[in-house]
Amino acid sequence: xxxxxxxxxxxxxxxxxxxxxxxxxxxxxxxxxxxxxxxxxxxxxxxxxxxxxxxxxxxxxxxxxxxxxxxxxxxxxxxxxxxxxxxxxxxxxxxxxxxxxxxxxxxxxxxxxxxxxxxxxxxxxxxxxxxxxxxxxxxxxxxxxxxxxxxxxxxxxxxxxxxxxxxxxxxxxxxxxxxxxxxxxxxxxxxxxxxxxxxxxxxxxxxxxxxxxxxxxxxxxxxxxxxxxxxxxxxxxxxxxxxxxxxxxxxxxxxxxxxxxxxxxxxxxxxxxxxxxxxxxx
Amino acid sequence: xxxxxxxxxxxxxxxxxxxxxxxxxxxxxxxxxxxxxxxxxxxxxxxxxxxxxxxxxxxxxxxxxxxxxxxxxxxxxxxxxxxxxxxxxxxxxxxxxxxxxxxxxxxxxxxxxxxxxxxxxxxxxxxxxxxxxxxxxxxxxxxxxxxxxxxxxxxx
Ligand SMILES: Cc1cc2nc3c(=O)[nH]c(=O)nc-3n(C[C@H](O)[C@H](O)[C@H](O)COP(=O)(O)OP(=O)(O)OC[C@H]3O[C@@H](n4cnc5c(N)ncnc54)[C@H](O)[C@@H]3O)c2cc1C
Ligand code: FES
Ligand code: FES
Numbered sequence: 001x002x003x004x005x006x007x008x009x010x011x012x013x014x015x016x017x018x019x020x021x022x023x024x025x026x027x028x029x030x031x032x033x034x035x036x037x038x039x040x041x042x043x044x045x046x047x048x049x050x051x052x053x054x055x056x057x058x059x060x061x062x063x064x065x066x067x068x069x070x071x072x073x074x075x076x077x078x079x080x081x082x083x084x085x086x087x088x089x090x091x092x093x094x095x096x097x098x099x100x101x102x103x104x105x106x107x108x109x110x111x112x113x114x115x116x117x118x119x120x121x122x123x124x125x126x127x128x129x130x131x132x133x134x135x136x137x138x139x140x141x142x143x144x145x146x147x148x149x150x151x152x153x154x155x156x157x158x159x160x161x162x163x164x165x166x167x168x169x170x171x172x173x174x175x176x177x178x179x180x181x182x183x184x185x186x187x188x189x190x191x192x193x194x195x196x197x198x199x200x201x202x203x204x205x206x207x208x209x210x211x212x213x214x215x216x217x218x219x220x221x222x223x224x225x226x227x228x229x230x231x232x233x234x235x236x237x238x239x240x241x242x243x244x245x246x247x248x249x250x251x252x253x254x255x256x257x258x259x260x261x262x263x264x265x266x267x268x269x270x271x272x273x274x275x276x277x278x279x280x281x282x
Numbered sequence: 283x284x285x286x287x288x289x290x291x292x293x294x295x296x297x298x299x300x301x302x303x304x305x306x307x308x309x310x311x312x313x314x315x316x317x318x319x320x321x322x323x324x325x326x327x328x329x330x331x332x333x334x335x336x337x338x339x340x341x342x343x344x345x346x347x348x349x350x351x352x353x354x355x356x357x358x359x360x361x362x363x364x365x366x367x368x369x370x371x372x373x374x375x376x377x378x379x380x381x382x383x384x385x386x387x388x389x390x391x392x393x394x395x396x397x398x399x400x401x402x403x404x405x406x407x408x409x410x411x412x413x414x415x416x417x418x419x420x421x422x423x424x425x426x427x428x429x430x431x432x433x434x435x436x437x438x
Binding site: 001002003004006025028029032033041045047049073096097098099100102103184185186 | 301302324328331334338340342343345347348350390408409412413
């Protein structure tokens with residue numbers, strides 16, 4: 001039978017995870033799904049919900065620190081998050097439905113590493129840094145380097161995500177998020193896009209666009225970014241960037257959508273999000 | 283087997299179960315609280331919705347060991363000895379048809395109304411967006427809530 005451990009400190013949790021076959025559990029919204037029922041037969045499960053080191057949302061040198069055990073409901077409710085990073089709150093409100101948001105955690109979403117994970121492009125667009133701890137110490141990984149291959153992250157066995165650092169956002173930071181699914185609640189994304197940039201007149205600077213469900217991992221849309229960066233943003237340029245985005249991704253056909261549809265929707269979504277930065281169509 | 287201590291519907295209970303047993307099974311099989319239903323078993327349908335420390339949660343996705351020392355409220359706890367006014371209006375407005383979704387919907391709505399006694403229609407809709415109903419088309423459920431809280435406020 002499974003042994004369930006409920007450590008109350010990070011070091012205790014890391015020690016427990018050193019054991020053979022030990023698995024970390026947070027909100028269990030991925031782990032407890034019936035398809036994964038064998039997961040419930042793990043030798044040891046290590047609960048992360050009581051680790052103070054993984055909890056909370058705080059100010060961090062002008063930016064924000066978000067604990068890995070923070071739930072999406074807590075993100076939505078956080079005044080700091082809503083004020084500084086409205087797209088984080090917006091994204092949190094699109095995860096499953098309230099029952100899921102009340103349990104699902106940021107760390108679980110990242111570690112589960114589904115290509116359709118809705119928070120992942122947001123962290124990427126906001127240039128987050130992931131704080132990781134293991135028994136031999138802790139390190140920081142830029143979000144761009146977090147997802148290595150399909151469902152493969154930069155986490156080594158036994159390591160935990162402790163939290164995320166989001167760099168300071170000023171008033172000029174435009175942030176956009178768009179999730180395309182079959183309905184508002186409980187939909188796995190067909191395409192999900194997040195964008196951040198600073199607006200100078202009719203130009204976007206430091207533009208970062210990231211997308212999910214269009215490749216084996218969440219990806220930066222670098223070709224689209226390069227076209228738009230520092231250029232006067234016209235409707236034609238936005239359209240060209242959308243098409244560049246569609247060309248640089250590698251979506252698949254699956255039960256939720258087709259590769260062609262995903263490319264088509266991505267192109268339009270990117271175009272519209274860019275124009276929305278200038279107060280154009282949303 | 284391990285013994286878990288949980289507060290269920292205001293009462294302290296001790297129950298034996300393996301740590302990864304689903305709260306839904308413990309409620310239904312060990313505690314005889316069969317109000318919470320299993321629809322999908324994967325968090326999609328909301329028919330197993332219970333409150334965990336006051337927040338709507340899918341009981342099919344919570345292992346019992348994580349609720350040690352915490353508080354659960356099921357539809358049986360909403361009703362008490364008499365029907366909750368919400369349950370009465372649900373029945374009167376035709377918000378209950380086959381009834382499979384009803385316990386989950388009642389729990390979700392009760393949680394909303396406890397937090398916000400005058401919710402907007404959008405808030406009511408969001409509160410049950412994770413509860414699938416195949417029968418009513420939701421309109422009668424929304425009307426039931428409006429009847430309870432006063433329709434003007436609810437439309438605001
Ligand atoms: C009905 C339903 C709807 C959903 N809708 C969405 C949706 O709209 N968008 C979306 O993106 N996802 C969705 N999900 C998926 C899921 O809710 C999220 O991926 C969630 O964030 C997982 O977090 P958790 O805390 O529940 O993870 P758990 O299930 O507890 O864990 C998932 C994995 O992450 C590991 N893990 C957890 N925390 C850490 C940590 N701090 N460090 C290292 N590893 C860790 C665990 O070991 C496990 O491998 C949905 C799931 C369900 C059941
Ligand atoms: S049975 Fe739990 S959500 Fe469907
Ligand atoms: S009344 Fe039948 S599913 Fe809702």
